[in-house]
Each structure stands twice: as C-alpha cells, then as structure tokens.
Amino acid sequence: MKTIKEKIKEHALKVNRNPEEIIIVAATKTFGVDTIKEAITCGITDIGENKVQELNEKYPYLKGEVNFHFIGHLQTNKVKYIIDKVKLIHSLDSIKLAGEIDKRAKQKGLIMDCLIEINIGGEESKYGILPEDMNNFVKQMEKYDNIRIKGLMTIAPYIPAEEVRPYFKRMKELFENLKQIKQHNVKARFLSMGMSNDYWVAVEEGANIVRIGTSIFGQRQYKEG
Numbered sequence: 001m002k003t004i005k006e007k008i009k010e011h012a013l014k015v016n017r018n019p020e021e022i023i024i025v026a027a028t029k030t031f032g033v034d035t036i037k038e039a040i041t042c043g044i045t046d047i048g049e050n051k052v053q054e055l056n057e058k059y060p061y062l063k064g065e066v067n068f069h070f071i072g073h074l075q076t077n078k079v080k081y082i083i084d085k086v087k088l089i090h091s092l093d094s095i096k097l098a099g100e101i102d103k104r105a106k107q108k109g110l111i112m113d114c115l116i117e118i119n120i121g122g123e124e125s126k127y128g129i130l131p132e133d134m135n136n137f138v139k140q141m142e143k144y145d146n147i148r149i150k151g152l153m154t155i156a157p158y159i160p161a162e163e164v165r166p167y168f169k170r171m172k173e174l175f176e177n178l179k180q181i182k183q184h185n186v187k188a189r190f191l192s193m194g195m196s197n198d199y200w201v202a203v204e205e206g207a208n209i210v211r212i213g214t215s216i217f218g219q220r221q222y223k224e225g
C-alpha cells in the first residue's frame with residue numbers, strides 16, 4: 001500500500017502534478033471484509049466493487065468507514081440495490097441505464113454522481129461509449145436532473161503499459177472537452193483510469209482516480225462455478 005502511494009507520488013511529481021489530488025480506489029472484488037478493513041487501516045478511503053451482489057454483502061460491515069464506488073458494468077434492473085450506497089458510479093454506459101439511475105435517484109431524493117465509461121480502444125468485448133459519440137451522449141443526459149456527470153472512466157486495452165499511453169492521452173483530451181461543455185448537470189472533475197499494470201502511465205497522463213486491485217491485495221482467487 002505504502003509503495004503504491006509512493007509510486008503515484010513519484011510519477012505525479014515527474015509531470016508537475018500534485019499527488020494529493022489523486023484518489024486511490026482500491027478494487028476489492030473477491031476480497032473479504034477483514035482484508036478491506038486492513039486496507040482502511042493503511043489509509044484506503046475509497047473502494048470499488050464491480051458486482052452489485054458483492055457490494056451489498058460487504059456494505060453493512062463497512063458503511064460509514066469507507067466510500068463505495070461502483071466500477072463494473074451495471075445492469076439496469078440492479079440500480080435500485082446500490083443507488084443510495086455508492087458515492088460514484090464509474091460505469092454509465094447507456095441511455096437506458098441513465099434513465100434508470102435518474103428515476104431511482106429521484107425516488108430517493110438524491111443526485112447521483114456518475115462517470116461516463118468510454119471504450120477508448122473501441123474494443124468489441126468492452127462496454128462504454130465510443131470516443132466519437134461522447135458529445136452526443138452528454139447532450140442526451142441533459143434531461144436527467146438527478147444525474148450529475150462528474151467525468152470519465154475507461155478500462156484501457158490490456159497491452160503493455162507504455163503502449164497504453166496514447167489511449168490515456170486521448171482520454172485526457174476527451175476529459176478536457178467535457179470540461180468545456182456548458183450543461184446544467186455536467187461538472188467534470190474526475191478522470192478515472194489506470195489499474196495495476198498501467199496506473200503510473202495513467203497518472204502521468206492526467207488520471208485523478210486510479211483503480212487498483214492486484215497491486216494492493218495480491219492475485220485474486222475466483223471461486224469455481
């Protein structure tokens with residue numbers, strides 16, 4: 001944990017950035033409550049879950065101790081289970097999902113902060129809005145008063161860190177474009193990119209949220225079946 005923070009600091013300073021502005025979201029999938037509590041003791045303030053059920057299982061034991069983020073693909077019919085538990089949804093990837101988030105947020109009397117997920121590599125296997133469709137997508141968000149667009153998220157192609165750099169650069173450009181958009185529910189502040197294998201490149205290219213699992217907790221053991 002210490003080393004991750006130091007590494008982020010080192011890479012932030014290299015490009016004249018303030019390390020304090022970079023939030024580490026610990027990606028906690030497959031790890032139990034005790035492990036997460038240990039990470040909190042070591043200074044983790046934010047965790048990201050990518051499955052609704054898993055988030056709900058851990059939530060009662062951790063609420064109030066840490067900020068929950070939702071970082072995985074979110075099915076429309078499951079929005080209601082997390083809407084009042086998470087601080088930020090990183091994976092807004094369709095109009096349909098936006099409609100449901102807006103509706104459920106309204107019912108709870110809250111405004112849900114969301115990042116638009118961008119499929120920066122244009123990969124078939126990934127969710128997210130294509131870069132060229134971002135502006136149009138943002139415009140279509142205008143009618144949703146209970147959604148606040150706080151920035152962008154991406155999962156970069158799984159290739160060596162240095163080869164990912166152009167994708168992160170493109171994300172930074174899109175983020176700067178988003179900041180220029182004047183729309184009542186757009187308050188662009190977060191650029192969520194970088195995982196264990198490439199987070200230092202992401203930091204150098206302007207990420208202010210990194211989502212890190214393996215480098216904090218070690219390899220994940222997935223249960224069979």
Ligand SMILES: *Cc1c(COP(=O)(O)O)cnc(C)c1O
Nearest residue numbers: 027050071195196211212213214
């Ligand atoms: C698991 C996960 C991460 C972290 O991945 P690591 O390679 O373990 O750091 C980041 N983002 C998302 C959306 C994830 O599901």
